[in-house]
Amino acid sequence: MKKLSKLLLAISFAVSMATSAFAVTVVSWGGAYTESQKLGYGDPTAKALGIDINWVDYSGGLSEIKAQKEAGKITWDIIDVFAMDTITGCDEGLFVEFDFDKDFPAAPDGTPASKDFFTSMPSKCAVGNILYSWNYAYNVNNIKGTPKTIQDFFNTKKFPGKRAIYNGALTNLEIALAADGVKPGKGGANIYEALETEAGVERAMNKIKELCTDPKGGCVFWSAGAQPPELLVSGEVVMATGWNGRFFGAEVGEGAPIKQVWDAQGLDYEYFVLVKDGPNYANGNAMKALAMMTNTEMLAGSAKHIAYAPWRKSSLSIIEKNEPWYKDGKTNMLSQMPTAPANTKNYFLVDPIYWADNGTELGEKWEAMKAGL
Amino acid sequence: MSSETQQILTTDGIPLEVSLKKAERKNKLKAFLLVAPLLLFLIITYVFPIGDMLIRSVDDREVTNMLPKTFKAMKGWDGQDLPSEEVFEAFYFDMKLLIEERREGKLSTEMNFTKNGFKSILKKLRREMKKFDEGNYKEQIMAVHKRWTDVEYWRAIKARSPSFTNQKYLKGIDMYTNEKGEIVSVPEDRQIHRVLWLRTLEVAFFVTVFCFLMAYPIAHLLATLPMKYSNLLMICVLLPFWTSLLVRTASWMILLQQQGVVNDFFVTIGLVTDDNRPEMMYNKTGTYVAMTQILLPFMVLPLYSVMKTISPSLMRAGKSLGGTPFVAFWKVYFPLTIPGIGAGCLLVFILAIGYYITPALVGGASGTLISNQIAFHMKSTLDWSFASAMGLMLLTGVLAIYWIYNKLVGIDNIKLG
Numbered sequence: 144m145k146k147l148s149k150l151l152l153a154i155s156f157a158v159s160m161a162t163s164a165f166a167v168t169v170v171s172w173g174g175a176y177t178e179s180q181k182l183g184y185g186d187p188t189a190k191a192l193g194i195d196i197n198w199v200d201y202s203g204g205l206s207e208i209k210a211q212k213e214a215g216k217i218t219w220d221i222i223d224v225f226a227m228d229t230i231t232g233c234d235e236g237l238f239v240e241f242d243f244d245k246d247f248p249a250a251p252d253g254t255p256a257s258k259d260f261f262t263s264m265p266s267k268c269a270v271g272n273i274l275y276s277w278n279y280a281y282n283v284n285n286i287k288g289t290p291k292t293i294q295d296f297f298n299t300k301k302f303p304g305k306r307a308i309y310n311g312a313l314t315n316l317e318i319a320l321a322a323d324g325v326k327p328g329k330g331g332a333n334i335y336e337a338l339e340t341e342a343g344v345e346r347a348m349n350k351i352k353e354l355c356t357d358p359k360g361g362c363v364f365w366s367a368g369a370q371p372p373e374l375l376v377s378g379e380v381v382m383a384t385g386w387n388g389r390f391f392g393a394e395v396g397e398g399a400p401i402k403q404v405w406d407a408q409g410l411d412y413e414y415f416v417l418v419k420d421g422p423n424y425a426n427g428n429a430m431k432a433l434a435m436m437t438n439t440e441m442l443a444g445s446a447k448h449i450a451y452a453p454w455r456k457s458s459l460s461i462i463e464k465n466e467p468w469y470k471d472g473k474t475n476m477l478s479q480m481p482t483a484p485a486n487t488k489n490y491f492l493v494d495p496i497y498w499a500d501n502g503t504e505l506g507e508k509w510e511a512m513k514a515g516l
Numbered sequence: 517m518s519s520e521t522q523q524i525l526t527t528d529g530i531p532l533e534v535s536l537k538k539a540e541r542k543n544k545l546k547a548f549l550l551v552a553p554l555l556l557f558l559i560i561t562y563v564f565p566i567g568d569m570l571i572r573s574v575d576d577r578e579v580t581n582m583l584p585k586t587f588k589a590m591k592g593w594d595g596q597d598l599p600s601e602e603v604f605e606a607f608y609f610d611m612k613l614l615i616e617e618r619r620e621g622k623l624s625t626e627m628n629f630t631k632n633g634f635k636s637i638l639k640k641l642r643r644e645m646k647k648f649d650e651g652n653y654k655e656q657i658m659a660v661h662k663r664w665t666d667v668e669y670w671r672a673i674k675a676r677s678p679s680f681t682n683q684k685y686l687k688g689i690d691m692y693t694n695e696k697g698e699i700v701s702v703p704e705d706r707q708i709h710r711v712l713w714l715r716t717l718e719v720a721f722f723v724t725v726f727c728f729l730m731a732y733p734i735a736h737l738l739a740t741l742p743m744k745y746s747n748l749l750m751i752c753v754l755l756p757f758w759t760s761l762l763v764r765t766a767s768w769m770i771l772l773q774q775q776g777v778v779n780d781f782f783v784t785i786g787l788v789t790d791d792n793r794p795e796m797m798y799n800k801t802g803t804y805v806a807m808t809q810i811l812l813p814f815m816v817l818p819l820y821s822v823m824k825t826i827s828p829s830l831m832r833a834g835k836s837l838g839g840t841p842f843v844a845f846w847k848v849y850f851p852l853t854i855p856g857i858g859a860g861c862l863l864v865f866i867l868a869i870g871y872y873i874t875p876a877l878v879g880g881a882s883g884t885l886i887s888n889q890i891a892f893h894m895k896s897t898l899d900w901s902f903a904s905a906m907g908l909m910l911l912t913g914v915l916a917i918y919w920i921y922n923k924l925v926g927i928d929n930i931k932l933g
Contacts (some may be wrong), residue, residue, distance in 0.1 A: 204895030234621025363798050366876050378775040496636050504632035509707040516881040
């Protein structure tokens with residue numbers, strides 16, 4: 144009996160090894176996000192193509208794939224990455240450059256893929272996946288009145304209490320300038336123009352510093368996406384910047400007393416990249432799976448589970464026609480999307496090129512600012 | 517002659533000395549083969565990666581080979597004003613070759629490490645270069661982006677010309693070599709590494725002190741209590757050790773934050789007023805509390821193992837010879853525990869110096885330590901050579917502490933368990 148179970152274990156292990164060798168490995172951030180990807184388009188794609196798709200979690204960054212390449216043993220096929228990483232990875236030659244309209248299917252109405260996306264891709268290696276937002280939220284029980292604008296986030300006289308902000312310069316400098324009176328302009332062009340100068344960066348840093356040293360304000364720095372809703376619910380802070388999907392999850396999914404504010408939100412993107420010489424690169428399976436996962440219907444599928452907007456404009460019309468789209472069967476998703484017209488009255492697009500250029504230096508300045516708090 | 521005649525032979529006629537040596541060599545070989553797997557493991561997992569790190573941190577041949585013509589043309593340039601047409605032309609041809617070989621992206625990443633802002637201007641240059649006419653490259657390159665007219669960017673290129681460089685180490689202490697070859701500090705608003713080194717040392721030092729102060733009585737209790745109580749206490753010490761690091765960190769956040777359990781309790785018993793709750797989280801206090809608790813077992817266990825071997829009769833003897841309990845403790849018991857103290861302090865300090873997840877979560881504005889920077893450059897910027905340089909500096913620091921300990925206490929006077 145013992146021998147038999149051992150044998151069975153060995154066989155099942157061998158079988159799993161054999162099948163996973165053929166499975167397309169998609170690497171993403173884990174948690175509710177990967178769950179939405181898996182249920183939304185991973186499983187349907189796997190079924191339609193007859194290819195196994197294997198989801199692996201990672202914590203971002205390109206160090207793993209770079210190490211895999213240097214060691215000569217690449218095990219990942221597709222990676223879910225930030226815009227900045229698509230640029231760096233493309234420059235390093237880690238990812239495949241796409242011939243966009245040839246590699247990706249057109250929208251149902253015939254619009255070519257490259258015209259179906261919200262803005263152009265940050266690099267030739269990137270294909271859009273979702274759009275998410277850096278917005279802010281507040282705890283309705285701990286605030287008198289209704290914060291509406293980004294100025295309210297910095298207004299400690301009207302809304303006293305601590306704020307939670309991201310532990311890094313990314314998007315903090317942008318909202319600081321927006322609150323300090325810089326009109327974002329088209330896609331945030333004015334903000335980034337101001338941030339190109341030393342004076343602009345200093346102005347933004349000072350605004351943050353002012354908020355954090357204000358006796359009526361003060362800052363808590365968050366580094367994990369789960370922190371902002373938790374800090375709000377526990378009452379540790381009265382307002383927090385964060386990712387809209389997390390706020391949505393707490394507000395709608397768990398019924399927490401928090402509300403989102405979309406003024407001067409930073410729209411940011413997640414992309415898929417195809418790893419050059421990955422295990423399923425030569426046989427074309429990885430590309431096939433990627434093309435299908437990012438088509439109109441598939442992308443719409445993930446929005447059933449999480450409040451991130453599909454990258455394709457054509458996916459939104461599918462959601463619109465089939466509301467309520469959220470998995471609970473009663474929540475309209477479109478108004479929860481960062482791209483909803485009501486939410487995009489005043490916004491900026493997080494500029495990956497600016498951050499790829501200046502990220503390290505601004506990171507240093509950010510730490511220096513924090514050390515002086 | 518006489519020595520040969522006196523030589524003792526074994527039964528098969530070989531001199532005893534030779535035969536013994538042979539047997540000894542065989543034994544040595546056997547012993548070596550036994551430890552060979554471990555040795556191999558150490559070489560592969562320890563010596564080789566550290567050597568690789570060392571090379572990575574100083575090796576800059578990749579960039580040197582990318583721009584050979586430019587660096588040659590730059591030899592005569594003093595770095596004061598913009599370089600001459602000759603340099604621009606050489607740079608143009610180097611770039612042209614790199615673009616053909618699709619290596620210009622790598623160059624832009626590398627140059628961006630030296631000076632931020634290179635990424636976009638090299639990309640723009642790549643696009644515009646296709647339209648360049650022959651000749652007068654200086655004007656054409658400068659027209660691509662205003663940064664190309666900034667001499668700082670050309671100095672940054674020149675700074676990458678040597679094949680081997682110490683710039684990454686200098687950067688680790690906020691210094692760089694300027695165009696005159698002097699080693700100077702970076703602008704004040706970008707000086708962070710020195711602050712972070714000091715902060716890392718400070719945190720590691722105080723965590724070690726707190727761990728010691730808390731662990732000593734616990735270990736003493738563990739060593740002196742009857743078995744049935746000490747076992748229970750031991751489990752209490754080890755239980756958090758078996759819990760995930762993140763769970764413990766998150767628990768401290770829930771306990772200590774301003775609206776947390778501890779503060780709620782203080783308010784309930786009237787110790788503090790509701791609008792005047794002390795801040796115990798998202799500052800250094802939070803870091804010290806969380807890290808001390810996490811690293812406590814590493815101090816308790818070596819102390820316990822040493823105290824267990826100290827006979828209780830020694831203290832009694834001290835007291836019977838007329839010492840007060842304190843004198844007996846200080847003169848007899850404490851010196852005997854020094855090997856355990858040394859081991860525990862070294863362990864905790866070395867572990868604390870490399871910590872970064874816990875401080876980042878609970879430390880607030882002061883939560884960034886040097887290891888955060890190493891991780892940042894490993895994961896985000898992919899500046900592995902800078903990460904390697906800082907890693908080696910950290911390692912050197914640890915070795916220095918080990919050396920000081922050896923000088924003060926003696927390394928054979930250490931007991932890990």
